[in-house]
Amino acid sequence: AQSVSQHNHHVILSEAASLELGCNYSYGGTVNLFWYVQYPGQHLQLLLKYFSGDPLVKGIKGFEAEFIKSKFSFNLRKPSVQWSDTAEYFCAVRETTDSWGKLQFGAGTQVVVTP
Amino acid sequence: ETGVTQSPTHLIKTRGQQVTLRCSSQSGHNTVSWYQQALGQGPQFIFQYYREEENGRGNFPPRFSGLQFPNYSSELNVNALELDDSALYLCASSLSGDEQFFGPGTRLTVL
Numbered sequence: 095a096q097s098v099s100q101h102n103h104h105v106i107l108s109e110a111a112s113l114e115l116g117c118n119y120s121y122g123g124t125v126n127l128f129w130y131v132q133y134p135g136q137h138l139q140l141l142l143k144y145f146s147g148d149p150l151v152k153g154i155k156g157f158e159a160e161f162i163k164s165k166f167s168f169n170l171r172k173p174s175v176q177w178s179d180t181a182e183y184f185c186a187v188r189e190t191t192d193s194w195g196k197l198q199f200g201a202g203t204q205v206v207v208t209p
Numbered sequence: 210e211t212g213v214t215q216s217p218t219h220l221i222k223t224r225g226q227q228v229t230l231r232c233s234s235q236s237g238h239n240t241v242s243w244y245q246q247a248l249g250q251g252p253q254f255i256f257q258y259y260r261e262e263e264n265g266r267g268n269f270p271p272r273f274s275g276l277q278f279p280n281y282s283s284e285l286n287v288n289a290l291e292l293d294d295s296a297l298y299l300c301a302s303s304l305s306g307d308e309q310f311f312g313p314g315t316r317l318t319v320l
Contacts, residue, residue, distance in 0.1 A: 098251070130311075137213075138252075138299065138311040184251050196242070196265050197309065199251030 096121040098187050100200035108208050109177055115170040115203050117185030127168040128186040128197065129159055138184070144168065155179070180207045212236060213302050213312035221318045222290050230285040230315045234302030241283040242309060243275060244299040252299055258283055259305070287317075295319045 101116035119125065129141040142153025149161040159170045168185060185200040212235035222228050234241050240259045244252035254267035258277035272288040281302070287294055295318050301309035 103249075137313045138301075140308060143308070186251075196254050196257060196267070197244075197252070198254065199244075201249070201251050 096187065096189065096198055098185055098198050098200040100183075100185055100203050102203050103201065104204045104206070106206045106208065107175060110174050111207075113170075113172045113175045113179070113205065115183055115185075115205070117168045117170065117200060119166050119168070119185075119187045119198075121166075121187065121189065124190040126188040126190060127159075127161060128188070129153065129157070129168075129170050130184045130186060130199075131181045132184070132202075133181045141170070141183075175205075175207050177207050177209055179205060181205060213300060213310050215298075215300050215312040215315050217315060218313070219316045219318075221320065223320050224290055224292060226290050226319075227286065227288045228290060228317060230287075230298050230300075230317070232283045232285070232300030232302075232312060234281045234283070234300075235310050238302035238304050238310070239281050240303045240305055241277055241281065242301045242303070243283070243285050244301065245269070246297040246299055246314070247293075248296070255285070290319045292319050 097120045099118045127144040130138045131141050132138050141157050142151050144151045144161045152158045157172050182202045182204050184202045186197040214233045216231045242257040243255040246252040255269050257265040261277045274286045277283045297314045299314045300312045303309045
């Protein structure tokens, strides 16, 4: 069965520090990959997505992610975080054979950025 | 704001009761997906509706059922509530399965 693993449940870091959140999935076929963010009191929103092409994907708010097919990984990065990046981050995978959009999510990583 | 709305915001029920949650999709979207997010976990796919037909279902029992209406709004019904049904229920709308836009969720507590 397909699964999505996020390496850390909680991350605490200071403003201006670099952020990297790990995501690994188990599925042998072709997948679409997503990172969603949930700011406190807000709905889930899409940060970035990878379907094909350049494995380095840039998203909103300075985030980027790199797809490494051989490692089944899709790690999220931001070079310098701000206090406003405090949120929960979810990695999600969709099988390309399931074109109707069923997303499988990881358990999420709670990120706290301190001033 | 995504344009996806859900009601009610919060709900408290007791074991064995039935509940109906509602979702209004974003304008122009014809597909609605429902997810269950238990505390400390990521959202789990329940099912998806496209043009009033269920076209995908996750690993949830039949007591979880749904409807989609001609205006593409949707309902999630859960019968015979159990304590483990306590969760945040998310609705997401999309155009034919493309990028999903999530609503704020309904927090269901089962006592």
